[in-house]
Amino acid sequence: MPAPTYEFTAQKRLRRTRSRAVSNLPVFSVSSLKPHEIDPVYMTLVCPTCRTWVPINKPDTLRPKLSPHHTEKAGTEDPVRCPGSHRLVVIDVDVERWYQRLEEGLPQTDGRRSTRVIRKPKAGSAPAVMQIVGVTVDDKTARKLDEAHVQGCSTCSVRDNKGQTLRAVEVASRCADGRRLAQLAAHTKRLAPARRKAQMDREDWNDRREWGLRLLHEQQWDTVSRPVGDADLQRVRDALAALIKTLNPTKADAPQLTAWERADLMSAITLLATQEEQLSR
Structure with missing residues (x-):
């Protein structure tokens, strides 16, 4: 009988922390x-x-x-x-x-968190009146604005003992608003002929465009006016035939109309007959 054999290999164990070491740091x-x-x-x-x-x-x-x-x-x-x-x-x-x-x-942590700051845009300085209306006014309006400023400004005008305005001073001696108004009046006066010509050309172009659109509409209507007229005439004739058939029924057992219903049908038939006559011309 053979002798039994034994295995002396150690079994693999799960690794666990079994150290007795203790840190020097305090508990x-x-x-x-x-x-x-x-x-x-x-x-x-x-x-x-x-x-x-x-x-x-x-x-x-x-x-x-x-x-x-x-x-x-x-x-x-x-x-x-x-x-x-x-x-x-x-x-x-x-x-x-x-x-x-x-x-x-x-909640305390949420309250300490900084929220995004949205900076409010800084409002710029408002432009002067002459800077706002400098593009839209014409030469006459600019001249009236200049004259009104000279009448009310003591720096831009020469006055007598009674305070009446005699004349305007030179442009170099005026105030800031007075110089801008004088430059605006001179600029609009210089550009007045070109502006009038451009306005006339624009009005002429608008008139030609409206005339062309009207002519195009008339041409398009001429191509479809006859079929549209025939369709309208046929619709009126069909409605008139239906009303006449209702007024004079062919069946003997048809319901009889009252005097009010007959009067309404007669007015509708008269109106449709007038429309048929107008469309047939």
């Missing part, structure tokens, strides 16, 4: 952290040393501590272990109390 309580830096449901928190999320090892024992972790991202060559690894913690946070603190902190 800290979980309640000292902010509500958004702890999750008591999954027993994780933000490490006070490296500010990364770390699970709590053995939270149900008497000496819970932070799991060993690195300060760099996963996969980094030669990572450096955080000094907060194996740091003892005191779990003194209730889940309901934690939820209450988190809900109370949300």
Whole structure:
């Protein structure tokens, strides 16, 4: 009988943190952290040393501590272990109390968030009257505006002892508004012939355009006037025949019309007969 063989290879075990090492840093309580830096449901928190999320090892024992972790991202060559690894913690946070603190902190956080500031556009200085009407006025209006300004401005006019205006001073001696009005009057006077010619050309073009549209409308109507007239005449004749048939029914058992209904039919027949006569001309 052959002897039994035995395998002395060790079985692969699940890796678990069984280290007895304790960090030299002092013990800290979980309640000292902010509500958004702890999750008591999954027993994780933000490490006070490296500010990364770390699970709590053995939270149900008497000496819970932070799991060993690195300060760099996963996969980094030669990572450096955080000094907060194996740091003892005191779990003194209730889940309901934690939820209450988190809900109370949300409105305060929302209130501290800065809203977008929409700058109000600055209003520019209003232009002068002569700058507004400089494009729309003609030479006569510009001259009247200049004369009215000279009458009311003591700087732009020469007056006698009684305060009557004798004449206007030179353009260089006038005020700012007076100089603008004088320049406007001179500019419109210089451009008056060209402006009148342009206005006359524009009016002539508008008249020709209206005459062309009217001629086009007449030509288009001439092509369809006969079929339209025939259709109108046939419609009136059909309505007249229907009313005459209603007035003189062919069937013996047809309902008899009253005097008022017969009078209405006679007025309608007369009107349709007049329309037929007009369309037949």
